Amino acid sequence: MNNTGEKFEPLIIGFCCNWCSYAGADLAGTSRMQYPTNIRIIRVMCSGMIHPNLVIDALTKGADGVIICGCHPGDCHYLDGNLKAEKRADAIRLMLEDFGIEDERFRLEWVSASEGPKFAQVMTEFTETIKKLGPSPFKT
Amino acid sequence: MISLTINDKKIEIEEGLTLLKAADKAGIKIPTLCSHKALSPYGACRLCLVEISKNGGPPEIQASCTYPALEGLVVQTDSERVIKTRKIMIELLMARCPDSEEIKNLARELGVEKTRIKLKNKDCTLCGLCVRMCEERMGRAAISFSGRGPRREVTSPFGKPSDVCQACGACDFICPTGKIRLPEVSKNEPHPIPFEHNMGLNSRPAVYIPYPQAIPNKATIDDRYCVHMLRDECEICKEFCEADAIDYDQKEEKIDLKVGSVIFSPGYDIFNAGEKLEYGYLNYPNVVTALEFERILSTSGPYEGKVLRPSDKLAPKRIAFIQCVGSRDTERDYCSSICCMYATKEAIIAKEHAGKDLECDIFFMDLRAFGKGFDAYYERAKELGVKYIRCRPSSVEEIQNTKNLKINYVTDDGKRLTGKYDLVVLSVGIQPPELAKKLNSKFGIKLNEHGFCWTDTFRPVESSKEGIFVCGPFTEPKDIPETVTQAGGAASKVLSLLSEARGTLIKAKEYPPEKDVTGQSPRIGVFICHCGSNIAGVVNVPEVVEYAKTLPDVVYAENNLYTCSNDTQERIKDLIKEHNLNRVVVASCTPRTHEPLFRNTVREARLNSYLFEMANIRDQCSWVHMHEPEKATQKSKDLVRMAVSKVRLLEPLQRRKVSVNHSALVIGGGLSGISAAMEIAEQGYEVYLVEKEKQLGGNLRRIHFLLNGEKPQKQMAFLIERVKGNDKIHLYTDTKILNIEGFFGNFKTTIETGSAKQKTGSGSKKIEINHGVVIVATGAREYKPTEYLYGEDEKVMTQLELEKWLAASSEHKETGIDTRALKTVVMIQCVGSRDDERPYCSRVCCSEAVKNAIKIKEINPRANVFVLYRDMRTYGFRESYYTKARQMGVIFIRYEKDKKPEVAKQNGVLKVSLVDPILGMPVTINTNLLVLSAATIPHPKNKDLAQMLKIPLDQDNFFLEAHMKLRPVDFATEGVFLCGLAHSAKSIEESITQACGAAARASTILSKETIELEANISQVIDENCDGCAYCIDPCPYNAITLIEYMKDGAIKKTVEVDESACKGCGVCQATCPKIGIFVRGFKLEQISAMVNAALEVS
Secondary structure: OOOOOOOOOOOEEEEEEOOOHHHHHHHHHHOOOOOOOOEEEEEEOOHHHOOHHHHHHHHHOOOOEEEEEEOOOOOOOOOOHHHHHHHHHHHHHHHHHHHOOOHHHEEEEEOOOOOHHHHHHHHHHHHHHHHHHOOOOOOO | OEEEEEOOEEEEEOOOOEHHHHHHHOOOOOOOOOOOOOOOOOOOOOOOEEEEEOOOOOOEEEEOOOOEOOOOOEEEOOOHHHHHHHHHHHHHHHHHOOOOHHHHHHHHHOOOOOOOOOOOOOOOOOOOHHHHHHHHHOOOOOOEEEOOHHHOEEEOHHHOOEOOOOOOOHHHHHOOOOOOOHHHHEOOOOOOEEOHHHOOOOEEOOEEOOOOOOOOOOOEEOOOOOHHHHHOOOOHHHHHOOOOOOOOOOOOOOOOOOOOOEEEOOOOEEOOHHHOHHHOOOOOOOEEEHHHHHHHHOOOOOOOOOOOOOOOOOOOOEEEEEEEEOOOOOOOOOOOOOHHHHHHHHHHHHHHHHOOOOEEEEEEOOOOOOOOOHHHHHHHHHHOOOEEEEOOOOOEEEEOOOOEEEEEEEOOOOOEEEEEEOEEEEEEOEEOOOHHHHHHHHHOOOEOOOOOEOOEOOEOOEOOOOOEEEOHHHOOOOOHHHHHHHHHHHHHHHHHHOHHHOOOOOOOOOOOOOOOOOOOOOOEEEEEEOOOOOOOOOOOHHHHHHHHHOOOOEEEEEEEOOOOOHHHHHHHHHHHHHOOOOEEEEEOOOHHHHHHHHHHHHHHOOOOOOOEEEEOOHHHHHOOOOOOHHHHHHHHHHHHHHHHHHHOOOOOOOOEEEEOOOEEEEEOOEHHHHHHHHHHHHOOOEEEEEOOOOOOEHHHHHOOOOOOOOOHHHHHHHHHHHHHHOOOEEEEOOEEEEEEEEEOOEEEEEEEEOHHHHHHOOOOEEEEEEEOEEEEOOOEEEOOOOOOOEOOEOOEEEHHHHHHHHHHOOEOOOOOOEHHHOOEEEEEEEEOOOOOOOOOOOOOHHHHHHHHHHHHHHHOOOOEEEEEEOOOOOOHHHHHHHHHHHHOOOEEEEOOOOOOOEEEEEOOEEEEEEEEOOOOEEEEEEEOEEEEEEOEEEOOOHHHHHHHHOOOEOOOOOEOOOEOOOEOOEOOOOOEEEOHHHOOOOOHHHHHHHHHHHHHHHHHHHOOOEEEEOOOOEEEOOOOOOOOOOOOOOOOOOOEEEEEEEEOOEEEEEEEEOOOOOOOOOHHHHHOOOOOEEEOOOOHHHHHHHHHHHHOOO
8 A cells, every 4th residue: 555545556567579478478368367457568579679778767767667578598589689688687687776776676587479377477476576565766 | 311419419320220229329338138139129128218308398218229219319328317217127127036147237337236126036037038039030939928917927838848949049048037948948959069179078159260260260150050041040140240241141162273283181080089998988978088188278178278077077186198099009000109299298288287286197108209309398297297107008997976987007017006087088099081082082192001191202292193292190190390391391392393383373462652751740540459349348449549549649549340350451541541640550469460461551551561550458458457447448548658659759661672592502412401402403493502421312321221121222322313413403512611691582601612632732612602591401420329338349230330231241241240140139229319418319210120120030030139128119100010020029128217228248248138127027138239229419510500500409409490390490590491310310201301391491582582671670870889899799690790981080980780681689779888779660769668658757
């Protein structure tokens, strides 16, 4: 509960790569897997194209959480863009520390095109995590 | 047209409608219970009451379902008086039928929770839906009202089951209270239509979509059951189809086609499990076939993916799978090849769905995980707790009251055990399709002894009739990858045969000239799809449309029943012109399937196809938030806002067309390489065939006879002659690849030929080849064992070495042993395969061992031949040779992975010891000869080629295809294809098939004059780039180079993108610290705009 007495509904930005994770989200849809409504998905071609600034910007502008989803290691459509995303994630976590943002507000997950259930599960878990953390300190 | 006013809104509507229908057309909902689109108005429930005023007269209450929409009428559907009266009406209905869920739901919608009226506890509201349905639509009048006043009720004549009733069930279906029950009104038995897709485990309507992934995904009417087709009644579906698509007059059409060639792929039939009486499939409801179980596991299946058993729909705790049901028996002496893996898969999925406590036991004889990556999967299943029991159970018994099942079996060590299961799955085998006999008699296609289509080893996709090609399990039971590969192979043969006619029936599509929108401010049109009820059933689409209209630069927004339908495409095109739109957003389903369609539409309306964006409000809203309509609507608005924010910033992009070089480079001159080269040449393209050795043939040179007795060397010599004599094939033997540059359609490769002579400093020559595609056919090799005294004793040899000797002469040079005098031969399987170092199965060695064992027995029937094996994997038709070997007296003894045979040499005698798992005792065999079935191992230089071509290797160092099942000969890198042993171990016919398959895939590029390159690729902003070069190394395609240029008299640095090599992954954009490079269509500012829109900040 926040001070106005409303239940806290976090706003989460999800970057999903076109080839695996976005397809996984589609499969969650066609399989009618239910998950919380808090995620707003932005389709990108590869998890490796997400500039760290995009994540930091989103979190400092009021997103309660950001999740990047890419292909499993070895499955990347662009050979290894996902591994580059993974390396950048380490840098992103350091930047989060500097901004005083909790580590848990950012997450990187591998979701393949066949993992509809996993997509739904990850989104459910992540929403729960963020709900426990409460609203972003940057939220106005 | 007439005009009237409903809820202060002026409405123009056609004449002759009822008020209820008129309001519905105007988007105003009026509650009702007794009205139905397909039935005449009745005015029974009185819920649809409205207040009307004629010619300014005093308002009166009328039932809108029976009152006509008249000119000048003023109607209020939600005035206080109306609402109050309606509440009373629903309370009356609730009092009459307090248990009806439908009435309770209606009451809730009207804000009524409880009735204040004394309960009557009847089960019928007298709404008359059933009576009208039966009379008006079914033409039966098998039920009717009888009695008067309080005694009025719905009944069949004399209250007895009627024989007029056709047991269609429409009355039962439509009844809101559950009063009408078919057995009470009908003398006739209802016949549910078994839903074929779910193997009859549930039923379906007469008008239905055959299965969820059907193409086209459209409904069809089954004229065997449709009441209209049979008796000219009903027509309800026509009433409901908003697209007006129902056409009862469609007739089966016969179409004559003139074709130059035919491909037969009639598939296979499943073994009829009922034939195995001992497993009780016909009598025990909880014995199902594997295909039925597959449907049970499917989310679109009869139990929505819940693991339940048919008898009581309860979740089983123990499931048994019985393998080889209808395979590997006396009548069917072949292996169905796929059942071991599908049973393993189903066991894993069942455990995933039902939880890991579900026990899955698989009863098997040999676990045949011979496909690429299959053994790893089998090992994973064991780790997940799937239990494998090596035994073929003799019978299944049902325990009567529980309907559980009992399986008696004998373990390896002779123990008799009984397993109790809640569900038994029969792994039914593959049979030749019923159609096979017809094809045989009609077309003269030869069938083999098992009834499948006969093919020649060296012509694995050709039937015995010229011009008729075959593929799929019709030629032999096979898995998906082999099926897809063979389909490509058959296509390739047709491409060769009809190469002269290629392209003659194709009409190139032309687009109108593109409109220049530069400098125009965005004018966005937003189209929001109902997707029938898929979206609109959850999301309030009109509300989203109204919201979209408020967004910046949106000049037009509307909702469509199906935005993807043909008529909506035309509408979108008209609206683009009418409103001078220069950006379009469609909010519907996933861009992964529908973006190409809409891009095409906007392009046809003269807009650049990249000025388009989608919001996926179906897969991401209505389908995944089904129980939260308000939140789903809010999220849909957010997604539309995000899409609009991006589309505003999109720029027109041009796909670059490049010409295609119509020649192929084939790397590797083994059987696969030469087959692929021949195929491509016969299709009419130039081929550069490069082989590192001095001669062609590869591993095939070492194969001297086949299981069926054929001698492949003659065939090989013939093939090589054809390759050499083909003037389209440029042959380079003794040649290596130095470098490969470029991209699909235009590769440039440097080869060095005569490299062997390079040591002497002369003779080698570098040549540059330009080509459009690459086929990787680099083969594999036989493992040189380091175990079992190989290399230390000449009496220890590999299967290929034995084969050479058996084929060449009777006497073995090194040992002096004569084949005719061989007393004892021991063969050890899985040498170097299926171990910790190489966990994969080498696929061919079991058949190779059987082949050589039979040969030895043929030469000397008195020879003792022992084959020490782990699982005999003689899949497909190879099984019959395994049977033959056993009949000839070859002895097969199994050993476990952790109890490998031991080989010792004592006083010059080779001794092989192992523990016989059936006897449970150690056995020692003194042998004249020890033959090792050595693994097929990947070429050690695969890594170099992989790096050169940017193609991946799998964990075993074979090349990794784009998709194991669906793209088995492609690489994710376009223009590069794969075949033969470089992919994984395989037989001669499988190698040729795959080579043909790769050739077919290659021709998808070679046959084009130009190819279009994706426009969403990187672009450098020279003003921002300072040449720091951070982006160069991370680029997976080496597409970025550092360049220098002069500006204002100073040298400046920047990077340059090779537009042909860039694939638009955007790793550069995420690496650049200066916003100096971006991917078109995914610019940082474009993605940022979406983030900001989501957060509602700027």
